[in-house]
Amino acid sequence: VNTTTIAAEVARALGELQEAFPGRVASEPDGLGGALVSIAAVRLPAGWPVAHSALMFVIPFNFPAIPIYPYYIAAEAAPGGALAGALQRVEWRGQSVLQLSLRHNRWRPGLDTVLGSVLQAMDWLASR
């Protein structure tokens, strides 16, 4: 069963991202009211094998009741050696990716925004 409908709050969140990252956001309905999202050309830390990757995540159908978790980047972006605690190599939606386990411990539904969450993830990546 599938549908192309996206919940109003999810559509609003997508609009927020498209405004902040013009031309870099791609999305598809996840079939449940949420959306699969990818933001292109996100800067990775110096010294990692590639300079940029897409940042991928799901905005779930029940957003903003629950926050974005986790984020993913391309598997080939993985730094050499053992991965740090918040990074894991996983299979996701039929492909190998690098999972970023960044949780919002004090998420405030309706007050905290998808953009704030994405910027935190980007900031975390940039500060590695």
Add this chain to the structure above:
Amino acid sequence: VIATLRMTAEQIADVRPHLFREDRDEHAAVLLVGSHRTTGQVTLLARESHLLCEEDFPPGEHGYRQIAPAALARLGNRAFAQGLGLVSLHSHPGATGQVALSGDDLQGHRRVFGHLLDIVGGSPVGGIAMGTSSADGEVWLGPREIVRLDRLDVVGERSESLRARPVHGAVGAAERYDRQVRMFGAQGQAVLRGMRVAVVGVGGGGSLVVEQLAHLGVGEIVAIDFDRVAEHNLSRIVGASSRDARRGVKKVDVARRLVSRIDPSVRLTAVDGDVVDQHVAEFLMDVDFIVLASDSHMSRLVVNAVAHAYLIPAVQIGAKVDARADGSIEQIYCAIRPILPPQGCLHCAGAIDQLALQRETATEQERIAQDYLGQHSGVIDPSVITLNAVTAAAATNVLLFSAVGLGQEGLGRHQIHTPADGGWLKLRVERQEDCRWCSLAAHSQFARGDGASLPLRRVAAPLSDSRFGGPRRAWRRLLARV
């Protein structure tokens, strides 16, 4: 079309002393309301109450008093900005037993409500005359769609229904209810008979609630569950048999059979589905009370959201036996959490676990990937019918005492029972000022009715990777684009 207005006990406690003062003069208030419409029914849901001062409710040109145009414009614009309707309340101080809109009231509506509908952008508007224990009004759904108010329902620890004239219950309640009618009267029995109660999850706890509701003689039970009976359920589900387990009978069908054996006049609507799905959750929006007896935090999120968006009283129950990985018992407790204003909601109480929500929202593959620390080993917690029975009886009592008007302050507090030492703990839950569900913050969904944004899944699909059979290809296309 039947029109009702629903207010919380907290709101009416705020408005009543303002309307009925020692000066025995007429006073007024304005409610900004969300609404819920179905075929043949409109329910207005009070979100904000504004008490009007003398300047806003001066002596009128056409009647004794009227709401000042400036006040109506101010509050109408506020309603429009929030997508809400507007209802005025004014007192008829001499009306004790019954009340009726006066000719001046009705003429006032005809002069003003057409313009008011324009101001609020098409949301309903209405005017209600209040007696001390009665209410009469009309609701304008459009310039030519005018409906008389059927009743004003007050939800809270002690619920009440105000009508233009008091309705006396069936004086001779059926013999089968004789003993309970001696406690809450024929009027109370009539209230129960008029109720539609949803029970979400009809396993161990929920089946007991269904059994008790059938014995009490409620009018209709809406039983919601997607699961089927298995052998390991037989120690707890009331009315289930080995034959049901062998055949994998739906739990809602066991509930239906149970009710028909107890009292065939009690209607049971069986909903075979997950309350997280929108088309299933919609069944909740037209009930008078919700008992949540399922295990998932997603269902807590949904019921908590619906209860506040539609001002429906509810109670969540759970019996928890925490077992360690080695099978030893860590703690045993029973939780009964009423969702009754003015208490804070399940979110404010910390009873909706964000990590659990994320796990339940994720696919199976995502759950495994996210549990990289191995914290969720899939230990099956014990479950015992005696613990379910404590929570079921306490939840049904919350419904009963609230509905028949026997509830007292404190009925809405959360209860934690620790059966190992016989302890009971009662907790007052403070409402968080910025809560998305129960506060009046701008982003709150409280009393927004059909205008609320609810955390509901759009389609009934199993939460497994199979649901991404189509979107997986779409996802690859998406990746190719970026």
